[in-house]
Amino acid sequence: MAITHHADDSTLMSYAAGTLPEALSAVVAAHVAMCTDCRRELATLDELGAILLADLPGQATVMPLPRQPAVEPAPCSAIVRKPSAAAGTIPAPLTRLVGKDLDAIAWKRLGLGVWHLPLPLSANATGDLRLIKVAPGQIMPDHGHGGAELALILAGSYTDSIGHFGHGDLADLDDAVEHQPIADREAGCICLIASEHPARFKGLFARLVQPFVGL
Ligand SMILES: [Zn+2]
Known part of the structure; x- marks a missing residue:
């Protein structure tokens, strides 16, 4: 199925400029x-970016669009700036971290039909990156976002108040969004989730598991 949800323009510009958090x-x-x-x-x-640089040489006030993030090293930085051609289920930039087979992932159970796999970031990086697997028909806790x-x-x-999100779709959420995703009733849902800060789940489920899982 065609991808219908994409990165916001501002997100893509920050990514291109190398200023998006890792x-x-x-x-x-x-x-x-x-x-x-x-x-x-x-x-x-x-x-x-190239035209800006070519047309305005020596203009110290013009912000260039660097192709590499200023800060290098780290486990995750290897996947940050390596766009490549469309691949199978796990896109190429991710395979270094999680392998090529979703079925072979060593999921950690969070309880109530939810599993996760936290992924490493650079030592100086803030935020959170993890894979989440949700059982078919499972309702995720209603939550807002810290950033x-x-x-x-x-x-x-999965489906939420914003719409239906299938393979390859990207949900670009800001801290004004509160949503309660429901995983597909037959296939469930596996997604890669990153947040600038830890998500703040509000429901009872959240209050029960949050102290233990750091979500
Ligand atoms: Zn896109």
């Missing part, structure tokens, strides 16, 4: 690898 960049890199529309948009931004959050669907789908 966890969020990892999700955008994975989406870009799956999405021809966003690859095209990114190429346009790169051309724009920006991105969710990329790798398998199955």
Whole structure:
């Protein structure tokens, strides 16, 4: 099915400029690898950056669009800036971290039909990056966000008040959004989720598990 939900323009511009936080960049890199529309948009931004630099040499006030984040090293930085052609279920930028097979992932159970796999970030990075697997028909706790959050669907789908999100779709959420996703009733949902800060779940389920899982 075609990808219908993409990164917001501002998110893609921050990604192109290398200023998006590492966890969020990892999700955008994975989406870009799956999405021809966003690859095209990114190429346009790169051309724009090159034109700005070429037309305005020596202008100290003009912000260039660097192709690499200022800070390098770390486990996750390897996947942040490597868009590649669309691949199978797990996009190429992610395979270094989680392998090529979703079925082979060593999920950790959170309880009530939800499993996760926290992914490593650089020592100095803030935010949170993890895979989440939700059982078919499972309702996720209603929650708001402490800052920006991105969710990329790798398998199955979910539906919330914003719409239906299937394979390759990217949910680009800001802290004004509160949502209660319901996983596909047959396939469930596996997604890659990054947040600028930990999510603040509000429901009873959340209050029960939050102290233990750091969500
Ligand atoms: Zn896209």
